[in-house]
Amino acid sequence: MGDKQGFRFHGGRPSVNFTATVGERWRDGGFERLPDPAALGRWCTEAGLTPADPACTAADLVAARELREAVYRLMLGRLSGTAAADEDVATVNRWAAHPPPVTALRVTSAGLRAERVPATVPSLLGLIAADAVAVLGGGDAARLRECANPECSLLFLDTSRAGARRWCSMAACGSRDKMQRYRAGDR
Template sequence: MGDKHGFRFHGGRPSVNFTATVGERWRDGGFERLPDPAALGRWFTEAGLTSADPRCTEADLTAARELREAVYRLMVGQVSEEDLATVNRWAGQPPPVTALVDTAEGLRSRVVSATVPSLLGSIAADAVAVLGGEDAGRLRECANPECSLLFLDTSRAGVRRWCSMSSCGSREKMQRYRAADR
């Protein structure tokens, strides 16, 4: 998994991935992967929501963390009017401005102008789509007790247990193999 404080993108959707900006939630509230405004800007870029890190302020970071926690609580079934209001308020923000561009791979949509509120709005809108749509029943928490990241189970049978087979799943298989070898 590399640096444990690095960003995780195993969730399957931007809103689910955004909840992973807190690691090891099970351990006294976990650790923050967004320690400063610059980290928030990097997350937006690494998540593929924009091509350049937007300038983020402390107020943006506070708002992002508030939205993240509201989305997380809703995704784990802890529904409150306050969290619904937070997500719905952000989902009402105008989205980032996109344009159609001609690339070597054909026509593609590209973000041409993104503000922090528009990016947070797109995360909230994605959370609304996940939680209010067919994907809600496919939200899972990683079965690795030392991980606990959320992910969208897109397997045909709907029985995926791990946020990522390359990290948590392979680690579990190795532990089972070693236990059987004893």
């Protein structure tokens, strides 16, 4: 699927996008888009969760991957109708209990100003887990989909009016399908 190191943000929600930090899951476990702690920090920034890369440790990376896989299994289970594993639910709930990043008031010469407190990895993982709870436990769960491209394992929320979206991205998998059908004469 092209650039293996670039992050994918086609999921529609932070928790869904976080599951895309493993690419090509269909290919013998796929490949890791979070190979080191710095990549986790970059993902948090590129995902719009924080304005600056948080300091990440090896332990943070292990925890993030554990959360990601629990969220992925729960979302995939939702799609297939498989019962949720207790340990995955416990992992998501444990992280969802962490306080999310906060803003605070700061006194300046111009008066009061809202300022984001530098985010920590636990606060960002808490934010991702809380989003997963909202997706899986709310109305968005019915809109959760897996890309129809057999060589893509990305999940996404179908926000189309008809609820018939098939591709993680029309610009990627959707256009590939259209081109393949065009070349095969299925216009």
